[in-house]
C-alpha cells in the first residue's frame with residue numbers, strides 16, 4: 001500500500017478532518033499573500049495564497065488551515081514557500097500534461113476513468129456496432145480507440161490515437177476492413193508519458209502457439225510490476241508499457257489446455273481491477289475480477305440475438321441491445337461461435353468491491369451500473385446532501401456544475417425546496433487541446449467551458465452543486481466566475497465525500513499529496529476555493545444512500561482503506 005504521508009494520517013485522525021462541512025463566520029479573506037514582495041518566490045510571479053496568520057491573527061485559524069506540516073502552520077514564511085512549491089508542482093504537471101508540453105483544456109480537475117470496452121458476437125455488422133458502442137463510451141477514454149474483428153477465423157485490427165470519430169470516422173476504409181460477425185473494441189484515457197504511444201492503444205492482438213488472441217481491458221493490475229519482472233526474468237519481451245500485455249504473456253506461457261483454461265489460469269494470477277474481453281478465432285470471452293471493481297454488462301441485440309458486452313448499458317441502448325445482466329464479479333463468460341453462453345468461476349471468491357465513483361461521476365446518467373440506475377443514485381446523493389448540509393441563513397437558487405453535477409443538484413433543489421436553475425452553461429464545442437504556455441491564459445480556460453448566466457446569478461445567494469473536488473483548481477475558478485457574475489453569496493455543495501487517497505484500480509488520480517482534501521481539512525478547502533461555505537456528502541450518508549449494498553462498494557479514495565493493497569506505490573498506476 002502507498003505510505004500515507006504523516007500529515008495526512010494526522011489530518012485523518014483529527015476532529016476537524018471528520019467534519020464534512022464548513023461555513024466561515026466572516027467573509028472577505030485576504031486574497032493576496034502579504035509576503036510575496038519580500039520572499040524568494042519559486043514561481044517568480046505573484047502568489048495568491050492566504051497565509052495562516054493573515055486569515056485571522058486572533059483566532060485558532062492556524063490550526064485549521066492547511067494541515068501540510070505543523071512547522072509550516074506555525075511559520076507563515078515557510079508555509080508560503082510550501083504553497084508556492086505546491087503551485088509550481090501543479091503547474092509543472094499541467095504543463096507536462098503527458099502530451100509533449102501541450103496544455104489540455106480538459107483538465108477539469110476530475111478523476112478520470114481510464115477505459116471502456118465493447119464486445120459483440122453474432123452480427124454481420126459487428127465492427128460497426130462496436131464503433132457505435134465505443135462512441136457511447138467515449139466519456140471513459142478519449143486518447144485512443146481500437147477494434148479487432150474476426151472473419152472466418154482471422155483476426156483483423158485497427159487502432160489509433162484520438163476520439164472514436166477521429167480513428168474510424170475520418171477514413172471509412174478502416175471500418176470496411178474489419179469484416180466478420182464478432183469484434184471487441186476499446187477506448188482509453190492515459191496518464192503522462194504514454195498517451196502519445198500508439199503501441200499502448202487497445203485491443204492488443206498477439207499470436208501464441210495455438211493461434212491468435214485479442215484483448216481489451218478496463219481496470220488496473222496492482223501486481224503488474226511484480227508479474228512483469230517475473231516474466232522478463234524468464235525471457236518475455238514486452239512491446240508496450242501497459243499492464244494488459246502481462247495478461248497475454250501469462251496466457252501464452254500457460255501449459256494448460258484448452259484456451260479458456262489458460263485464461264482462467266492467467267486471471268487467477270492477477271490482482272487488482274480487471275474487466276476483460278478476449279476475442280479468438282471462435283470465441284468471445286468476458287471476465288470480471290473477483291472484487292468487481294469496474295463494471296461489465298451483457299445484453300442481446302433485439303434484431304438477431306447477438307451477444308453484446310459493454311462497460312455501461314448506454315452502449316447497449318445505442319445499438320438496440322437489451323440489458324440482460326452484469327458479468328458477476330469473479331465470473332468468466334464464454335460465448336461460442338453459435339452464440340451459446342457458458343459461465344465459469346474464478347477462484348478464490350471475494351466480496352464485491354464495486355467502484356462507488358461510477359455512481360458519483362464516471363458513468364453516464366442514462367446507464368445502469370452495478371444494477372442501479374446512475375441518475376437515481378446521483379439524485380439521492382444530492383437530496384441527502386440537502387438534508388445534511390443546508391445553507392445557513394438560506395439561499396435563493398441551486399445550480400449544478402454541468403454536466404456531472406446535474407442530477408445531484410436536482411436532488412438538492414427538490415429536497416431543500418429551492419428553485420433549480422441552469423446558472424452555468426457548458427460549451428460542448430471546446431477543442432480538447434490548445435497550446436497555451438501562459439498560466440494566466442490557461443486560467444481563462446474555464447470560461448471557454450463554462451459561461452455564467454448573469455440573469456440567474458446576479459444578487460442571489462447561490463448553492464452550487466458539483467460531484468467531487470480533486471485538486472480544487474477548477475472549483476476556485478467556478479466560484480470566482482459566479483461571483484464575477486454578480487452573485488451575493490456562493491455556497492459549494494459536493495455530492496461525495498472528500499477525496500484523500502489515490503486510486504489503484506483503473507482510475508487516473510493525482511498523487512495523494514496533490515489532492516486538496518488530503519492536504520487540508522474542509523475549512524481549509526473552503527478558504528482555498530473562496531466559497532462562503534462548503535460541505536461534502538459525508539461517508540456515512542453515502543453508505544446510507546447505498547443501503548444494504550454499501551459494504552459491497554469500494555470507498556478507498558475517501559478512506560485510504562484499500563481492498564487490494566497496491567504492491568508498488570507509483571508503478572501500480574500503470575496505464576491501460
Ligand code: SF4
Pocket residue numbers: 293354355356357358502503504505507554555556557558
Ligand atoms: S479507490 Fe475510489 S475511484 Fe478507485 S475503485 Fe475505489 S472508489 Fe473507485
